[in-house]
Amino acid sequence: MFGDVALGHGTVIHPFARVLAIAGPIRFGEYNIIEEGALVENVAAVPDTSASCSSSSSTSTPALQVGSRPPTAATVTATMTFGNHNIIGAKSIIRATTVGHGNRFMPRCEVGWRSVVGDHCTVCAASVVQEGQTLPSGSVVYGFDGRVQRRVPSMHTTEEQLADDDEVVATSRWFRMKTASENLAANRATGGAQGGAPPPPPVAGVAKS
Numbered sequence: 257m258f259g260d261v262a263l264g265h266g267t268v269i270h271p272f273a274r275v276l277a278i279a280g281p282i283r284f285g286e287y288n289i290i291e292e293g294a295l296v297e298n299v300a301a302v303p304d305t306s307a308s309c310s311s312s313s314s315t316s317t318p319a320l321q322v323g324s325r326p327p328t329a330a331t332v333t334a335t336m337t338f339g340n341h342n343i344i345g346a347k348s349i350i351r352a353t354t355v356g357h358g359n360r361f362m363p364r365c366e367v368g369w370r371s372v373v374g375d376h377c378t379v380c381a382a383s384v385v386q387e388g389q390t391l392p393s394g395s396v397v398y399g400f401d402g403r404v405q406r407r408v409p410s411m412h413t414t415e416e417q418l419a420d421d422d423e424v425v426a427t428s429r430w431f432r433m434k435t436a437s438e439n440l441a442a443n444r445a446t447g448g449a450q451g452g453a454p455p456p457p458p459v460a461g462v463a464k465s
Contacts, residue, residue, distance in 0.1 A: 259298075264288070264340070273344075277336070285340040285357070293347040298336040299369050339375070352385070356393065 257269070259277025266287040269275060273290045275282060276297045290296060339357035344350055348361045351369035359373055362381040367373065371385050374393035379385060383398045391397065395404045 270294075270346075280334050280336065282336045282338075284338045285342075287340055288338055288342045288344070290344045291346040291348075291363075294344045295349045296336075296344065297349070297351050298334070299351055345381070348379075 257275045257277075260281035261275050261277050261284075262281070263269070263284050264286040267284045267290075268288070269290045270292045272292050273294045274296070275290065276295070278297060278299055280298050282296065282298050334353055336353060338355045339359075341358045342355055342361070343359070344361045345363035345365065347364050349366040350361060352367045352371040352373050353369070355373045356375035356377075358376045360378045361367065362379060362383070364382045365379045365384070367379060367385040368387035368389065370388045372390045373379075373385075374391055374395065376393055377391045377395045378397070379391075380396070380398035384400045385391065385397060386401075391404065397404055
């Protein structure tokens with residue numbers, strides 16, 4: 257960690273992850289996870305317009321690029337904030353200004369600076385969120401153009417996030433098939449192979465005819 261970084265209760269930073277408060281402080285809520293090799297970096301310097309009102313148009317502040325160091329003059333720092341229960345995947349790069357609750361940043365994804373992420377969003381592996389982009393709550397992003405491919409209805413709480421709908425369906429279907437095959441094998445092992453179920457045990461106190 258570098259700079260002014262505050263971690264909420266239960267927030268975990270894995271080995272080789274980097275949290276760099278270069279242009280301003282970074283504030284994490286509770287129960288966030290920053291996995292191995294991830295980079296969380298605050299480079300969002302905001303031009304101080306009040307100090308440059310009297311300056312000419314030829315001395316405007318140049319635009320920053322992703323990963324560039326902010327200018328030291330005529331700027332004010334911006335706090336980078338995270339809510340609760342966010343998962344930042346391995347080797348991902350996060351430079352968003354604001355991140356809500358229950359978001360999932362998959363491995364090797366990249367979120368540009370000055371972007372805003374709502375609640376319960378998913379940025380898929382190796383996907384890119386563009387600089388200054390805003391993700392509404394429940395967004396799912398995959399690809400390099402940062403487009404929101406679909407929206408998941410907000411059925412989650414701020415304490416937990418359910419898996420993606422397709423993953424839930426696939427996992428549930430696989431579990432049902434596995435359970436059915438195991439039950440069939442158990443029935444065959446206990447007498448189903450002889451053409452029927454085993455006879456019931458004799459009842460105590462009843463004479464056998």
